[in-house]
Amino acid sequence: MDDTTPPLTKNVTQAQLLAAEPSTDPELLRELALSTDKITRQSVAGNPNTPSDVLLKLGAEFPSQLLDNPVFPLLLLENLNLVAEIPLPTLRSILKQENVPVYILEQVAEQADLEVQLGLVKNVQTPKGVLNRLTQSRHPQVVESARLHINLAGELTEKYEERIKEVVQGIIPNAYKADTSSLVVLAQICPIPEFMVEHWVQDSSYKDFFCRRLANSPATFPSVLKYLANHTDDWTKCKVAENPNTPVETLRKFATEEQACFSLALNLSTPADILESLSTNQNQTIRIRVAQHPNTSLTVVKDLANDPDMHVANAATKVIGELQGEYTAEAVRKNPRACHQLGKLESVVLGMIKQIEK
Template sequence: MDDTTLPLTKNVTQAQLVAAEPSTDPELLRELALSSDKIIRQLVAGNPNTPADVLLRLGAEFPSELLDNPVLPLLLLENLNLVAEIPLNTLRSILRQENVPVYILEQAAEKADLEVQLALVNNVQTPKGVLNRLTQSRHPQVVESACLHINLAGELTEKYKERIKEVIQGIIPNAYKADTSDLVVLAQICPIPEFIVEHCVKDFSYKDFLCRKLANSPATFPNFLKHLANHSDGWTRGINQPQISQELLQEKSLSISWLERLAIAQNPQATQQILIQLAQDSNQLVRAAAKDRLQNLSSS
């Protein structure tokens, strides 16, 4: 039945209000579930008065609404085989959600469907018992993912971490193909995982734009600066930045390069101890910069 056969749905706004009302007649909700209006269908999926078969069908399109529907736990109590009766498309959708009840995860493991099993091994909530069963799956990719799941491994093992690195590094594009400016912005507003930093710094294609830009930005996080400090490009070492770590400041104050020692002497985060050390430096410019900073500190 489409909207033209239901007088109420000629007014979409009114139909939406009716679809959201918990006291709406179940058969009217059944008809509203066939509406061409997405919001109406979504509201029907969240309505506790909607017939069970309609809810399970709509769950493929609106899995979050189905899981949040207060009638779902009651339906599962009334019918212990309900999970087995959930249409595959709906089951695949709800297993990708973050708030899946454990008993649905456990019963879904009975399904031989590849997409269902992959959704289970990719859901962080899936319990250890279910994962153990999935290690016996006939699908190799399910077995591998189940073995690597944090709930089965118990912790982030080296194998697990290396696998993550391989996957993520495999999808990081070459700088010439990527919108590198987006990565610059990202590196300036949040810390980037260490292995991604290493990957970008080692990739020659990133050096000129990404690394130099970050080395000269006062917003770049210390984990990026730590790697840039040893960059092959002298303009991309970032050791003049105030957010550089004290550990790196101390290390670079002993550098064989007088230019690096000078940058440390001029860095506003250099401690008095470092400045006293550099005030005795063999290079005149380094000594002068360190003494000037010490004088400013004593007068402030």
């Protein structure tokens, strides 16, 4: 603290006690309101003995304490013009509170300040009459918000929901202006309304970066991938077909699209029936991927072992050999006698190797 700091505010503990004491002299509270200690200032804002002009100033920082101060309603009764005298920063702050008196909401409706008007339309307690007046505001965003306010709209109807959808779609920026990197993160950490995803899919400006990043990410929600499957961009669709989070019903739709078949054969979530249909695909690489896929049934792999293409047949044969090796190893582990015989064989082989070395 510097030398200009009031003496009583230098002892923080004493200042806090005095600020909270209802019997503290008003002029002393005026001095304590200048404290650099937040708790002290907060207590002054809630003290009923604090001078009204000091309260109204502190209300900008502590709107809840001002509204809860027992003297505040009395001040409004004593001075009918008090609302008009509330400093603008304080007015903006208290309008964000849920317990702001309705008569304050009614009296500030004529305020031209944009933040004040937006505070009114966002407050759930704002009366319908005030909202009606705000539909005549010179600020377009205030007019639109007032029209959509729950109290003005009355009962929720399908038209009301459609109107909200129209407004949101109208303010979604072009991908070149939007921070698409942030949108990618947003779409991966919380559910996104379907109509917004539809908008991204239909807007070609989102194709190159945004939709492709979403389609390729293992963190993307299945609901988003479902809509990305309808994208006009082939690369995006292929990545959706390859994404393990893509719903199975969406994967089934890709089974008839040649460009997406290779991606389906790579997707570890692709079910056995789709892989079976891909096993007859004309593309050699796709059939090889099907043979190597962990979800492919043994029957399909055996069929591919007889494939006319040597590379496909060899890939399937190798998989069968690996599977048989696993079965043999498992059988040995489960059969103690077989383990014993295997141990004896190992001893014989080691003895033969030693004889050769001599």
